[in-house]
Amino acid sequence: MRDMIAPLDIPPEQRAVDVQGLSKRYGSKTVVDQLSMQVRRGEVFGFLGPNGSGKTTSIRMMCGLLTPDAGGGQTLGYDILREAAAIKREVGYMTQRFGLYEDLTIRENLDFVAGVYQMDRRRQRVDAALERLGLSARASQLAGGLSGGWKQRMALAACMLHEPQLLLLDEPTAGVDPKARRDFWEEIHALAAQGITVLVSTHYMDEAERCHRLGYIAYGQLLALGTPTQLIERSGFATWHVRGEDVSELARQLRQQPGVERVTRFGNSLHLSSSDHSALAAAIAPWREQAGLRWDAASPQLEDVFIHLMSQSRDNFSPGH
Ligand SMILES: Nc1ncnc2c1ncn2[C@@H]1O[C@H](COP(=O)(O)OP(=O)(O)OP(=O)(O)O)[C@@H](O)[C@H]1O
Numbered sequence: 062m063r064d065m066i067a068p069l070d071i072p073p074e075q076r077a078v079d080v081q082g083l084s085k086r087y088g089s090k091t092v093v094d095q096l097s098m099q100v101r102r103g104e105v106f107g108f109l110g111p112n113g114s115g116k117t118t119s120i121r122m123m124c125g126l127l128t129p130d131a132g133g134g135q136t137l138g139y140d141i142l143r144e145a146a147a148i149k150r151e152v153g154y155m156t157q158r159f160g161l162y163e164d165l166t167i168r169e170n171l172d173f174v175a176g177v178y179q180m181d182r183r184r185q186r187v188d189a190a191l192e193r194l195g196l197s198a199r200a201s202q203l204a205g206g207l208s209g210g211w212k213q214r215m216a217l218a219a220c221m222l223h224e225p226q227l228l229l230l231d232e233p234t235a236g237v238d239p240k241a242r243r244d245f246w247e248e249i250h251a252l253a254a255q256g257i258t259v260l261v262s263t264h265y266m267d268e269a270e271r272c273h274r275l276g277y278i279a280y281g282q283l284l285a286l287g288t289p290t291q292l293i294e295r296s297g298f299a300t301w302h303v304r305g306e307d308v309s310e311l312a313r314q315l316r317q318q319p320g321v322e323r324v325t326r327f328g329n330s331l332h333l334s335s336s337d338h339s340a341l342a343a344a345i346a347p348w349r350e351q352a353g354l355r356w357d358a359a360s361p362q363l364e365d366v367f368i369h370l371m372s373q374s375r376d377n378f379s380p381g382h
């Protein structure tokens with residue numbers, strides 16, 4: 062696979078986040094390893110990676126909540142080591158498993174947050190946040206009775222009260238149903254259109270596809286950085302679909318072929334992928350003319366790219382790294 066870090070093309074003044082060599086160790090374990098990345102002002106940046114890969118730790122270093130052991134950089138032009146207080150004033154951070162009070166209404170929850178942070182113009186800020194996220198009509202509903210999607214929207218409203226320029230959203234849609242996730246993403250894009258920069262971590266591929274740019278991290282190392290199109294192109298992946306009556310036996314046989322790196326089942330069809338075009342073509346050749354099978358060359362998906370990156374990094378990973 063080619064180098065998956067696309068060349069940096071963001072002028073310094075347009076970088077909402079610009080960090081170099083960030084590292085964090087816990088005991089003997091390096092959980093973030095020399096992370097260098099940039100987020101462009103006004104973009105929606107997706108942060109992906111398996112569980113425990115260092116996404117939350119990286120986000121916390123970028124907003125000055127956690128001090129790196131090495132490296133540094135700027136967020137919104139402020140130094141992450143020395144100007145953490147200024148960063149906090151202009152960043153909205155929605156933590157993983159963000160919790161609000163179930164027995165308060167949406168309005169009361171937002172008002173409570175505004176009070177805790179001693180914000181001025183409390184009533185005005187709460188009204189504006191309710192309005193901005195389409196929550197005005199539900200303002201007097203108890204938070205406990207809201208569906209997952211509305212709870213997340215309320216949490217986002219709480220992060221918007223101080224009118225931040227940058228939102229750091231850590232898995233904001235985990236466990237939320239598809240319709241609510243889609244609505245939440247409409248909000249993310251609407252905020253970006255107003256000039257707010259959004260860095261969002263996610264495990265969902267459909268969400269990754271909705272980002273302007275993506276970073277993929279595994280075992281603390283940034284393995285890929287670029288637009289979804291750049292990452293698919295740079296992967297050089299080949300993919301095929303085959304459809305048939307009973308593809309179970311075919312899947313079993315194809316999995317044994319060299320050159321077939323991954324076989325994924327979708328009902329009556331299989332999705333095959335490989336980083337070697339000619340090896341994949343040779344591997345499937347014996348079945349190409351078989352009656353009852355329909356073959357189509359397909360475009361690689363981000364999921365193919367990320368799963369490949371993850372398996373490679375696992376191979377390279379040695380204990381004590
Ligand atoms: N305070 C801490 N002390 C010790 N180890 C920690 C601490 N915080 C995080 N870790 C470890 O660092 C690694 C990275 O954790 P992190 O929470 O950043 O991953 P993540 O990518 O956000 O994972 P997830 O997708 O599950 O949220 C994990 O192995 C985690 O156990």
Ligand SMILES: [Mg+2]
Pocket residue numbers: 116117118157231
């Ligand atoms: Mg996390």
